[in-house]
Amino acid sequence: MALLEVKDLSIHFGGVKAVQNVSFSIDQGIVYSVIGPNGAGKTTLFNLITGVYKPTTGEIRLDGEAIHGKSPDQLAERGMARTFQNLQICMNMSAVENVMVGAHLRLDRNLFKAALRLPGLRRRDAELRAEATQLMHFVGLDAYVNERADAMPYGALKRLEIARALAMKPRIIFLDEPAAGLNPRETIEVDHLVRKVADSGITVVLVEHDMKMVMNLSDRILVLDYGKKLAEGSGAEVRNNPDVIAAYLGAHA
Amino acid sequence: MQKKLNIGLLIVIFILLAVPFVVPNSFYLDLAIRMAINAMIVLGLNLLIGFAGQISLGHAGFLGIGAYASAVLPTHFGWHPLLAMLGGCVITGILAALVARPIFKLKGHYLAMATLGLGIIINITLRNEAQWTGGPDGMPVPPMSLFGTEIYSDKTWYWIVAALLVIAVWASQNLIDSPFGRALRALHGSEVASQVVGVNVVRYKVSIFVLSAVFASLMGSITAHYIGFVSPNFADFFHSIELVTMVVVGGMASVFGSLVGAVLLTALPQALTSFEGWETVVFGAILMGFMIFLPKGIVPTLAAKFGKGE
Amino acid sequence: MLAEFLQFLFSGLTVGATYALAALGFTLIYNASNVINFAQGEFIMLGGMLSVFFTMAGLPMPVALALAILVPAIVGVIVEKLAIEPVKGAETVTLIIITIGASLVIRGLIQVWLGKGTFALPAFSGEEPIQILGATLMPQSLWVFGVTAVVVAVLWYFFNRTLSGKAMLATSFNRLAAELVGINTSWVLFMSFAMSAALGALGGILIAPITMTSYDVGIMLGLKGFVAAVVGGLGNGLGAVIGGLLVGILEAMGAGYISSAYKDAIPFVLILFILFFMPRGLFGGKSTDRV
Numbered sequence: 137m138a139l140l141e142v143k144d145l146s147i148h149f150g151g152v153k154a155v156q157n158v159s160f161s162i163d164q165g166i167v168y169s170v171i172g173p174n175g176a177g178k179t180t181l182f183n184l185i186t187g188v189y190k191p192t193t194g195e196i197r198l199d200g201e202a203i204h205g206k207s208p209d210q211l212a213e214r215g216m217a218r219t220f221q222n223l224q225i226c227m228n229m230s231a232v233e234n235v236m237v238g239a240h241l242r243l244d245r246n247l248f249k250a251a252l253r254l255p256g257l258r259r260r261d262a263e264l265r266a267e268a269t270q271l272m273h274f275v276g277l278d279a280y281v282n283e284r285a286d287a288m289p290y291g292a293l294k295r296l297e298i299a300r301a302l303a304m305k306p307r308i309i310f311l312d313e314p315a316a317g318l319n320p321r322e323t324i325e326v327d328h329l330v331r332k333v334a335d336s337g338i339t340v341v342l343v344e345h346d347m348k349m350v351m352n353l354s355d356r357i358l359v360l361d362y363g364k365k366l367a368e369g370s371g372a373e374v375r376n377n378p379d380v381i382a383a384y385l386g387a388h389a
Numbered sequence: 390m391q392k393k394l395n396i397g398l399l400i401v402i403f404i405l406l407a408v409p410f411v412v413p414n415s416f417y418l419d420l421a422i423r424m425a426i427n428a429m430i431v432l433g434l435n436l437l438i439g440f441a442g443q444i445s446l447g448h449a450g451f452l453g454i455g456a457y458a459s460a461v462l463p464t465h466f467g468w469h470p471l472l473a474m475l476g477g478c479v480i481t482g483i484l485a486a487l488v489a490r491p492i493f494k495l496k497g498h499y500l501a502m503a504t505l506g507l508g509i510i511i512n513i514t515l516r517n518e519a520q521w522t523g524g525p526d527g528m529p530v531p532p533m534s535l536f537g538t539e540i541y542s543d544k545t546w547y548w549i550v551a552a553l554l555v556i557a558v559w560a561s562q563n564l565i566d567s568p569f570g571r572a573l574r575a576l577h578g579s580e581v582a583s584q585v586v587g588v589n590v591v592r593y594k595v596s597i598f599v600l601s602a603v604f605a606s607l608m609g610s611i612t613a614h615y616i617g618f619v620s621p622n623f624a625d626f627f628h629s630i631e632l633v634t635m636v637v638v639g640g641m642a643s644v645f646g647s648l649v650g651a652v653l654l655t656a657l658p659q660a661l662t663s664f665e666g667w668e669t670v671v672f673g674a675i676l677m678g679f680m681i682f683l684p685k686g687i688v689p690t691l692a693a694k695f696g697k698g699e
Numbered sequence: 700m701l702a703e704f705l706q707f708l709f710s711g712l713t714v715g716a717t718y719a720l721a722a723l724g725f726t727l728i729y730n731a732s733n734v735i736n737f738a739q740g741e742f743i744m745l746g747g748m749l750s751v752f753f754t755m756a757g758l759p760m761p762v763a764l765a766l767a768i769l770v771p772a773i774v775g776v777i778v779e780k781l782a783i784e785p786v787k788g789a790e791t792v793t794l795i796i797i798t799i800g801a802s803l804v805i806r807g808l809i810q811v812w813l814g815k816g817t818f819a820l821p822a823f824s825g826e827e828p829i830q831i832l833g834a835t836l837m838p839q840s841l842w843v844f845g846v847t848a849v850v851v852a853v854l855w856y857f858f859n860r861t862l863s864g865k866a867m868l869a870t871s872f873n874r875l876a877a878e879l880v881g882i883n884t885s886w887v888l889f890m891s892f893a894m895s896a897a898l899g900a901l902g903g904i905l906i907a908p909i910t911m912t913s914y915d916v917g918i919m920l921g922l923k924g925f926v927a928a929v930v931g932g933l934g935n936g937l938g939a940v941i942g943g944l945l946v947g948i949l950e951a952m953g954a955g956y957i958s959s960a961y962k963d964a965i966p967f968v969l970i971l972f973i974l975f976f977m978p979r980g981l982f983g984g985k986s987t988d989r990v
Contacts, residue, residue: 226578
């Protein structure tokens with residue numbers, strides 16, 4: 137059975153139909169990419185699935201459970217993680233703390249125990265810090281562990297978001313343009329990182345403009361245009377689809 | 390990290406121990422007590438404003454509820470002062486929790502408006518229910534009694550308040566560096582990012598609002614017993630603003646900034662009495678000056694200057 | 700019954716017009732700079748106090764009133780230049796404290812200069828009440844309604860039909876874009892402070908013969924103007940006018956029918972109630988965060 141199923145999903149902002157009747161499903165353990173020209177509705181689709189927006193109509197199912205209309209924190213409890221196209225890093229915190237926040241749901245969040253500095257809580261927190269440091273190593277940010285987030289370069293922050301998402305120990309992770317704004321060398325590093333994430337067993341859903349990276353990583357690709365599904369299939373299928381070629385060249389048939 | 394000596398807290402303890410021996414007279418001891426009480430209110434408020442990034446322009450209202458609970462419940466109903474104090478906290482907690490859910494769907498200036506309105510409604514109520522509260526003139530508060538003895542001496546009050554302050558500083562530090570505190574700071578940094586990692590944003594805002602309100606209520610009770618008198622000015626709009634100003638002048642999201650802000654702004658009106666008639670003008674000008682030249686607050690500005698965080 | 704209702708309505712509309720002018724002042728500054736100017740109430744106070752002072756000093760009424768608008772406008776500009784422009788982009792609380800600091804300075808100066816007394820301005824055209832269906836209407840209320848209506852019309856014309864007005868409006872939608880098309884946004888900031896101070900002062904002058912004035916009337920009037928601006932939805936000019944009138948009417952009705960002691964609480968109960976159900980006021984629209 138598919139891990140994530142999307143059926144007839146639509147959202148309207150006033151008169152604008154940002155996503156229209158989109159359906160697809162994603163199998164466990166694959167890398168699934170969503171591509172399309174600017175304004176095709178890719179980020180909106182992410183926002184719908186991760187609960188940031190509520191769909192106007194349609195269904196989303198995770199492991200068979202209907203999840204449309206649930207809030208982002210409820211979806212986080214069900215193992216859904218994401219990163220953002222426009223960085224959403226907590227600049228008021230250190231890098232490692234940003235990663236630790238990712239483990240929020242796995243911790244005892246009791247206010248009174250925290251205020252009293254109970255030893256059990258402290259020990260868990262120390263373990264978590266070690267785990268977060270480990271994750272920063274995994275994404276290649278060893279140099280920044282104790283850095284303040286607002287002192288880090290853009291490329292490092294992109295990867296910090298991935299580390300934070302991984303700290304949730306998610307089943308499925310949505311990466312919204314992880315290579316946007318990066319130089320070619322950094323792009324290759326992120327490409328390798330996404331591969332490593334997928335190899336660790338996490339289902340990856342990717343929005344990305346770098347076609348080399350998309351073709352290199354994806355098991356399946358969904359093409360959106362003007363909020364509608366244009367095509368879906370393997371890299372080769374999508375690349376040879378005449379509608380897709382037309383959309384990307386701007387000549388609408 | 391966890392082995393690091395808590396130097397800040399040790400300095401606070403040292404200063405608190407030294408104060409009674411260096412103050413020249415009871416006037417300054419009284420000032421120190423009021424500084425310490427304000428410092429505790431500001432610590433709570435800073436968790437809300439500085440760390441969680443949510444404004445409240447009505448916190449004096451909660452202070453007023455605590456103060457009046459300690460005045461009204463023992464006077465009219467014969468409650469023990471400690472029980473009345475607890476009663477004030479419960480009333481405040483329930484009220485804050487009830488309004489917090491709808492209020493914290495609001496952002497920015499709308500949130501400022503709602504909290505301001507709440508504070509003013511509380512203030513007007515205290516002013517008008519004269520049969521219970523003494524109206525605009527206020528009412529006397531029976532003395533606090535602990536273990537069968539009534540507390541009058543400033544020295545005793547000082548040690549009580551100083552001990553509470555040490556606990557409050559320690560607990561705030563713990564809270565900030567905990568999963569709860571990280572979630573608070575995260576929702577300040579990026580609300581949507583904290584949501585997608587599982588932080589129930591509204592619940593956290595409500596918790597910290599209720600916590601800081603109850604804390605203000607408790608301090609209101611203590612102030613009432615210490616002074617022996619309450620008036621609606623406790624819950625005044627301007628008092629709310631003073632408290633917020635203490636947070637910002639000392640430094641948002643800074644534990645020691647809260648202490649510095651409270652100490653300075655409690656002392657300021659005393660220092661200004663020599664300006665005879667010009668106090669308001671000078672006070673306003675000083676507020677503006679602080680905000681224009683030290684918008685980040687004293688402690689964070691100094692910390693940045695000397696190249697280390699807290 | 701009807702007479703009583705009309706009586707409350709008249710007094711509500713009269714004071715509501717003042718709130719509306721104050722709310723317009725909040726709106727102008729908010730649109731130009733995203734600042735809520737907590738000193739707005741002091742401009743109302745300045746209008747009232749200065750008109751009293753200038754008439755008592757023997758100036759002819761029209762000159763006195765003109766000065767009582769001009770001086771607050773200059774004060775508004777000084778506040779903007781000295782305290783708002785240097786801290787562009789500061790946090791909301793910082794800006795709130797700055798404007799409160801400014802209000803304390805203004806209030807304190809008037810207290811030092813003119814004392815703590817309460818003053819009344821003579822009504823513009825006599826005290827002979829007009830009888831309408833058993834209710835009485837003071838001629839001054841007609842002045843309030845008339846002038847407010849004219850001001851609203853002029854503002855509407857300014858923002859919709861003149862280039863300067865459109866430039867100010869454009870800045871409120873998108874400052875950067877406005878700068879790119881050559882709008883001088885620092886001039887917009889200057890104008891909005893001058894205009895909102897003048898509007899506040901005008902409201903203060905119009906109401907001074909009815910409610911009396913003193914150095915400290917600005918606090919409550921300003922806060923209620925803020926309520927009115929939020930009722931309508933921050934940034935919405937028409938919303939501010941409707942909000943002002945609504946707050947005034949409900950306050951008068953509440954004071955008349957429910958409890959006059961809680962008169963001052965009514966606007967705040969109203970705003971909490973509205974915000975609970977409409978988090979951006981009556982006409983504030985919906986916001987969607989982009990992520």
